[in-house]
Structures are given as C-alpha cells and as structure tokens.
Amino acid sequence: NAGVTQTPKFQVLKTGQSMTLQCAQDMNHEYMSWYRQDPGMGLRLIHYSVGAGITDQGEVPNGYNVSRSTTEDFPLRLLSAAPSQTSVYFCASSGSEVGSFVFFGQGTRLTVV
Amino acid sequence: ELKVEQNPLFLSMQEGKNYTIYCNYSTTSDRLYWYRQDPGKSLESLFVLLSNGAVKQEGRLMASLDTKARLSTLHITAAVHDLSATYFCAVNSGGSNYKLTFGKGTLLTVNP
Numbered sequence: 627n628a629g630v631t632q633t634p635k636f637q638v639l640k641t642g643q644s645m646t647l648q649c650a651q652d653m654n655h656e657y658m659s660w661y662r663q664d665p666g667m668g669l670r671l672i673h674y675s676v677g678a679g680i681t682d683q684g685e686v687p688n689g690y691n692v693s694r695s696t697t698e699d700f701p702l703r704l705l706s707a708a709p710s711q712t713s714v715y716f717c718a719s720s721g722s723e724v725g726s727f728v729f730f731g732q733g734t735r736l737t738v739v
Numbered sequence: 740e741l742k743v744e745q746n747p748l749f750l751s752m753q754e755g756k757n758y759t760i761y762c763n764y765s766t767t768s769d770r771l772y773w774y775r776q777d778p779g780k781s782l783e784s785l786f787v788l789l790s791n792g793a794v795k796q797e798g799r800l801m802a803s804l805d806t807k808a809r810l811s812t813l814h815i816t817a818a819v820h821d822l823s824a825t826y827f828c829a830v831n832s833g834g835s836n837y838k839l840t841f842g843k844g845t846l847l848t849v850n851p
C-alpha cells in the first residue's frame with residue numbers, strides 16, 4: 627500500500643516549457659487535490675476532483691490544467707511554465723467519510739528558470 | 740472567504756516546557772486538521788477534529804476544538820527536541836475533504 631505517489635520529486639524547467647506532474651493513489655479515494663506550497667504561505671489549493679471525470683478550480687488555478695480519467699490518477703499539467711510557478715507541489719487524497727484523514731504525497735519541487 | 744490564522748508563526752522552546760499553538764478561522768466549518776511537516780518532507784496527519792469540544796491526544800501533543808469561538812489549539816507538553824518541525828492547521832470548506840484552507844504554519848524549534 628503505497629498511499630499517494632508523486633513523480634518526479636524534483637524538476638527544473640525553462641520558462642515556456644510544459645510538463646505534467648503525476649499523482650497516483652492506491653486507497654480507492656474519491657477525492658484528490660493539488661496544492662502548492664510557497665515559503666511563508668502555507669499550502670494553497672490549485673485544483674481538486676471529487677471523482678473520475680469531475681474536476682474544479684481551487685484558489686490558484688491559473689496556468690494549470692487537470693483531468694481525472696481514473697479514480698487512481700490525477701495529473702497536473704503546467705501549460706507554459708513561468709518563474710512564478712516555482713514551488714513545491716503536493717497531491718492529496720481522501721475518502722468521502724466525515725473524519726477521514728487527508729493524505730499527502732511526498733511532493734514535487736519545481737524550479738522554473 | 741475562509742481565512743485561517745495561526746500564531747505564533749515562530750516558536751522557540753526549551754526542552755521540558757509547555758506551550759500552545761493557536762489556530763483561528765473566519766467562517767463556520769465542521770472539521771479541522773493538524774499536520775506536522777519536517778524540512779523537505781511531506782505533511783504528516785496528526786489530528787482530525789470534528790465537533791465542538793473535541794479533544795485528541797497523541798503523546799506530548801493535544802489538540803482541541805471550539806467551534807463557537809472558531810478556535811483550535813495544539814498544546815505541547817514537556818517538549819522534546821524531536822518535536823521540532825512546522826505545524827499546520829487546516830480547515831475544510833463546504834463540508835468537504837478536498838478543499839482545505841491552511842494556516843501559514845508555526846515553525847517550532849525545541850532547544851536542549
């Protein structure tokens with residue numbers, strides 16, 4: 627039982643490049659979310675999904691796309707990377723029951739130069 | 740808009756001392772989470788608090804929730820160096836587990 631798995635762990639991009647951050651969970655959770663963590667800012671919600679085929683925007687969605695074709699996977703796409711997207715990205719998943727913990731992946735540290 | 744404020748943001752403690760971290764939130768919510776994060780690591784779940792008056796304890800950490808005051812506390816008893824980390828509280832929106840609003844975190848340093 628791996629929990630929430632993110633790849634890659636580290637990535638350096640040039641401005642304007644695109645890439646996909648991968649996230650997979652093996653707990654059969656309905657809910658999955660992407661957050662970014664910047665120094666002194668806590669975590670901020672980018673996009674979330676309440677089930678396969680259903681996604682919605684969070685607090686800071688600009689410059690990012692998501693899709694959810696399966697329960698297990700929730701990739702985050704950066705369309706045209708900008709230095710402002712330099713951050714640590716965390717994927718999270720949880721069940722729908724009240725009181726469920728929200729589990730986080732190990733994070734992807736992204737630098738845009 | 741839901742806002743979550745933690746204080747203090749920085750806390751330097753001596754081993755053996757007690758202290759409390761406070762988490763205030765601005766709108767009604769039905770659950771509150773506490774997490775621990777070590778440098779360069781992921782977030783580790785500590786507690787989920789669901790109801791007014793809820794109290795949970797794990798080792799030297801005890802969390803409580805007052806939904807009427809929109810306040811949660813994380814109390815540290817007889818601190819040890821291993822508790823040094825950043826602690827976050829997070830509050831859900833709209834009865835969901837998928838939309839959390841986080842505080843900025845409290846960087847706790849426990850000195851010998």
